[in-house]
Amino acid sequence: MFDKHFGILLPIFSLPSKYGIGTFGREAYKFVDFLHSAGQSCWQILPMGHTSYGDSPYSSFSVFAGNPYFIDLEVLAEEGFIKEADLEAIDFNNNDGFIDYEELFETRYAVLKKAYANKEKASELNSFAGQNKWVMDYALFMALKYRNNQLPWHKWDESLVERDAGAIETIKSELKDEIDFWIFLQYLFFDQYFKLKEYANNSGISIIGDIPIYAAEDSADIWTERKLFMTDENNLSLYVAGVPPDTFSDEGQLWGNPVYNWEYLKETEFEWWVNRIDFSFKLYDAVRIDHFRGFDEFWAVTYGSENAVDGRWLPAYGKELFQKIYERLGRVNIIAEDLGIITDSVVKLKEDLGFPGMKVLQFAFDGNSHNPYLPYNYEENSVAYTGTHDNDTLKGWFEKLDSKARQYVLNTLNIDENNKSIDNIVYELIKAVYSSNANLCIIPMQDFLLLGSEARINTPSTLGGNWRWRLKDTVNLGNLAEKIKNIKAQR
Numbered sequence: 001m002f003d004k005h006f007g008i009l010l011p012i013f014s015l016p017s018k019y020g021i022g023t024f025g026r027e028a029y030k031f032v033d034f035l036h037s038a039g040q041s042c043w044q045i046l047p048m049g050h051t052s053y054g055d056s057p058y059s060s061f062s063v064f065a066g067n068p069y070f071i072d073l074e075v076l077a078e079e080g081f082i083k084e085a086d087l088e089a090i091d092f093n094n095n096d097g098f099i100d101y102e103e104l105f106e107t108r109y110a111v112l113k114k115a116y117a118n119k120e121k122a123s124e125l126n127s128f129a130g131q132n133k134w135v136m137d138y139a140l141f142m143a144l145k146y147r148n149n150q151l152p153w154h155k156w157d158e159s160l161v162e163r164d165a166g167a168i169e170t171i172k173s174e175l176k177d178e179i180d181f182w183i184f185l186q187y188l189f190f191d192q193y194f195k196l197k198e199y200a201n202n203s204g205i206s207i208i209g210d211i212p213i214y215a216a217e218d219s220a221d222i223w224t225e226r227k228l229f230m231t232d233e234n235n236l237s238l239y240v241a242g243v244p245p246d247t248f249s250d251e252g253q254l255w256g257n258p259v260y261n262w263e264y265l266k267e268t269e270f271e272w273w274v275n276r277i278d279f280s281f282k283l284y285d286a287v288r289i290d291h292f293r294g295f296d297e298f299w300a301v302t303y304g305s306e307n308a309v310d311g312r313w314l315p316a317y318g319k320e321l322f323q324k325i326y327e328r329l330g331r332v333n334i335i336a337e338d339l340g341i342i343t344d345s346v347v348k349l350k351e352d353l354g355f356p357g358m359k360v361l362q363f364a365f366d367g368n369s370h371n372p373y374l375p376y377n378y379e380e381n382s383v384a385y386t387g388t389h390d391n392d393t394l395k396g397w398f399e400k401l402d403s404k405a406r407q408y409v410l411n412t413l414n415i416d417e418n419n420k421s422i423d424n425i426v427y428e429l430i431k432a433v434y435s436s437n438a439n440l441c442i443i444p445m446q447d448f449l450l451l452g453s454e455a456r457i458n459t460p461s462t463l464g465g466n467w468r469w470r471l472k473d474t475v476n477l478g479n480l481a482e483k484i485k486n487i488k489a490q491r
Helices: 026-037 073-078 084-088 100-115 125-131 136-149 167-175 174-204 220-224 263-267 271-283 317-330 344-353 394-400 403-412 422-434 477-491
Strands: 006-011 042-044 207-209 238-244 253-258 287-289 297-302 313-316 332-337 357-360 383-384 439-444
Touching: 006 207, 026 042, 026 174, 026 439, 026 477, 042 439, 073 084, 084 100, 084 207, 100 174, 125 136, 136 167, 136 174, 207 271, 238 313, 253 403, 271 287, 287 439, 317 344, 332 344, 332 357, 332 394, 394 422, 422 439, 422 477
Parallel strands: 006 042, 006 439, 042 207, 207 287, 287 332, 357 383, 383 439
Antiparallel strands: 238 253, 238 297, 297 313
């Protein structure tokens, strides 16, 4: 699928900003320039959805809507939506380099409402709403969330839970201004994003997006498309998604997302999924789909379970789904997240579809010379990583190894430890990934910066402290760009 390419993983939220979180503003453009100067051709990001409780990009209020926090406020000031003085009240200069989501929630929407007061400046707003049919349901959902003090949709008035036509029309009239506000924010989000993407593409940088396989329980998607999911007569999930125990967790991972009703998806010729993939490829040049195994079979855990241990595998119709996508959209660039315990049938599905899988260096050192995550075992049709957003940083991972394990890593990759600091060893490990046969190599930005565990993005199966790390600045990245470019040349 890919020729030999190199890229960097950095979420939008991890970009520097005076306003508490990364955005589509000047620092994003600077990062594109950095990628270009470093000889990179890809920027991989995490999902950009409007995050819900827990702030995870893999749990959002809509699979289509973007995160309003990514709207750049300085751009809004330049375009006349807000005043420069509006920025002074929300300056996060005292932050410690980590995102404070509570403060964002309390401050960001106030200034965005000031922008909404000048919505007449958004000349393409009506056109945007007409071209994105999902945005009305999302905006109504968000307006109702606020009307109901953030309660999940299944605790709203029964007429709204059941989407009674009369009740829906009445509430649309009552909440028209609130609905228009959320539509306006989506207009701003996508207007700024597509300008950034155009700049990246013109600079020779492709954007690799990331989409979760599942929708969040408390989302516009499930509220409006309940038939797509396995729910009972009380609108509660029969089963929720996760994975059984693995290297990340002895109790498995209980994600809590409703699982798909694959029979219904098939009956409808997978229309919802086709539309979702079509929309994704308007946003991205390639897409990583999280938890690819779920398209072959999925781990179904009874609703209300405390962990994911006692679930069962149920079949999915992934092959038929992607065949339908190919029929409608052509051969799209999809990366299959095929980590964890993968069966022969999952491998066959991936190979039949021609999708590259993922190779993660940190999983390579189990004493098996045939371990598929060892760089010298990578096939060309794969995407190689030192680690993902779910892993520790490369430096943090290596520092936690005992002396025997460290030596094994070095011996396996023929790294001479003499006179080598941990920082130098980290770069030797990156070079091992770069020298592999994988057609695409993606390195998390934290690894190039030689950051330790303090810069970890996420620890699976934990709440709190995740999705918070970000760059403090991009000012001094010139030397790093040259260093990365040299590593690429030496591979």
